[in-house]
């Protein structure tokens with residue numbers, strides 16, 4: 001059995017909304033050097049509101065309750081599907 005860490009893959013996702021970031025890692029190569037950029041989808045500031053699993057859940061719930069509005073609406077794909085995108089999130093606290 002080989003154990004692979006998904007976080008080392010090129011596909012990075014926003015930890016709040018699951019927005020695909022490609023090879024852009026908002027937490028830096030070591031996962032500890034946040035860029036403090038803003039997610040175009042949920043508007044989270046990486047390294048700030050997504051610092052702990054509690055703050056991630058809190059921000060996500062707030063964002064969803066507010067109608068899952070895009071921070072940069074011009075970036076929103078025509079066929080965007082919130083439920084599909086949310087599947088990209090690691091639910092580390094499930095269970």
Ligand SMILES: [Zn+2]
Pocket residue numbers: 014015016017018019039040041042043044
């Ligand atoms: Zn996001």
